[in-house]
Amino acid sequence: MLGSQPTKTVLNPAETTVGDSQWLLGWLRPHATLVGFGLVTAIFAGAIATLDPLLMKYLIDTTLPHRRLSDSLLTVVSLALCFVGRSALNGGSGLVSFRVAQLLAQDLRVEIIAHMTRLSADWHERTMVGEKLSRIDQDVLQISQIGAEMANVVVRSVVFFFVNLAIMFVLNWKMTIVTLPLPPLFIWVRSRFRGVIQERADQAQIEIGVASGALVEHLGAVPQIQLLGAEEDRIGRTVDAWARVMRAQWAQRRTEILFSISVTSVLAIAILLVLGFGIHEYSLDLLTLGGLVAFYTYVTRIFEPVSTALELYSRAQRMLASVRRVRTILSTEPTVPDQGKITEIRLPLSTGVHCDLVSFAYRSNENVLHRVSLQIGDRENVAIVGRSGSGKSTLSKLLARIVDPTAGAVLIDGRPAFEYSLRALRQTICYVPQHPVLFSGTIRDNLLMANRNATDSMLQRVIDIAQLSSVLFRLPRGLDTIVGPEAVGLSGGERQRLAIARALLRNSSILILDESTSALDLPTEQALLQAVADYCKDTALVLISHRLRSLTWVDRVILLEGGHVLAEGTHTLLYKGSKLYQALYDNETEDG
DSSP states (O other), X not given: OTTOOOOOOOOOGGGSSSOHHHHHHHHHGGGHHHHHHHHHXXXXXXXXXXXXXXXXXXXXXXXXXXXXXXXXXXXXXHHHHHHHHHHHHHHHHHHHHHHHHHHHHHHXXXXXXXXXXXXXXXXXXHSOHHHHHHIIIIIHHHHHHHHHHHHHHHHHHHHHHHHHHHHHHHHOHHHHHHHTTHHXXXXXXXXXXXXXXXXXXXXXXXXXXXXXXXXHHHHHTHHHHHHHTOHHHHHHHHHHHHHHHHHHHHHHHHHHHHHHHHHHHHHHHHHHHHHHHHHHHHHTTSSOHHHHHHHHHHHHHTHHHHHHHHHHHHHHHHHHHHHHHHHHHHXXXXXXXXXXXXXXXXXXXXSOEEEEEEEEEOSSSSEEEEEEEEEEOTXXXXXXXXXXXXXXXXXXXXXTTSSOOSEEEEEETTEXXXXXXXXXXXXXXXXXXXXXXXXXEEHHHHHHTTOTTOOHHHHHHHHHHTTOHHHHHHSTTGGGOEEOTTOTTOOHHHHHHHHHHHHHTTOOSEEEEESTTTTSOHHHHHHHHHHHHHHTTTSEEEEEOSOGGGGTTSSEEEEEETTEEXXXXXXXXXXXXXXXXXHHHHHHHHHO
């Protein structure tokens, strides 16, 4: 069918050719200079950390037996300088890592927020706010902190380990050979635990996202929960979600500790063997006392990079779990793609909006709309009515290209809507939902979001049309009153009128009000809609409402039933010619 969109395939990060580690390196590449400086300081820190056992050997074997006080003092001072230098270099390396973590976190947050903002409405409707926050907050924190310091820690540990090992060979090659089985033992134990740790880290992150979403939903709906008397049920659900987090984290931590104990036990047995061999060498005068002390120190210090590797491995698994979740978000494509090449829609529209055999289904295969065809003129006032579930709001979302049809096409001035860029469509079509959002800031700020160049006279005009003058008069600071997403202090009808005033400032060619006056009483709604129509004489006005009595004046009424256009015409014609329309209107009159 003309204009129908191909199904969009959501990429799975696990199927991409770029691994998680390579993906992270790509994000670190812009900060390569800082990372390189951190690596240099880490190398020097690792090297300096190997000097003090040699100084201790010199002190024990040379200066103290010969009572060379000046040399002993110099050696002690050198030891102190080694500790200070190591601390300074580690501090510098840590500071660089912190800065890289900050920059990496900012880069990732900007990318995730921008990508989430580009995703279509259906993704946001099925994804809880807590899950989104978890990706931006917890996952980004994991990736940035561990990703930024991992290279420094690895380099410092590797340098420390191999310089230690080289010095041990010089001190006593036989004893050093005894220590060589340690790395293979570590690798063997790690391979036994790797898959389990990764799986449990992934599961813990999933449970955190679900629990965060449940908590946000719970805290945002406390008044409604109280009114429904559902406190115990909702508390139980939220607590259960966090209990699942606790169990998942407990399983993960238990595995990590078992991993650490297993490796440490194996290495401890190996060290006992090394020390036993060292004492044997000392008893045969093949090793000095200072050499034995130094060798013992080096052997025990091999635990430091190994222990660091153990901890880093566990943290890296948590980080990679976060990487996979972030990559899943970033690889998700909008179901309404912004691929249009036409960046400007010529105004005024010549042919308006046309639906050509449009069908639409949500995630199920059952269509909500069935082969709907209709035309809306460029200056026409049209009402779309019908019973609940007839497809009114779905049709309005198709007209605004919030969703794309599964078959057929929505045409703007004769061209499929997807041939226009989304920015061009948003400038031409303004959609006001039943539950509008007010952003943190003043009422003035919220209005100016629609048109930054709006003058005070323009603001006053839309305020009068939306019947907000009396509302602003009772507010101490008027337009400069602070509001937010919850718009505390404003009724539902006042929030809706603010949203309509904001929409009027857009001066769009097509204005769609989807149940946008549902919180108003009938006389107020009638007066408001008439005022909006008078203001929008050069605009196609599409009104969706359950209250037919407020829509009798429009140019044309489109009656939907079961996803089909059942009838269309003026109010008078439909009242005479459609039993369903007549019944809806009469029932409303009786209820009123």
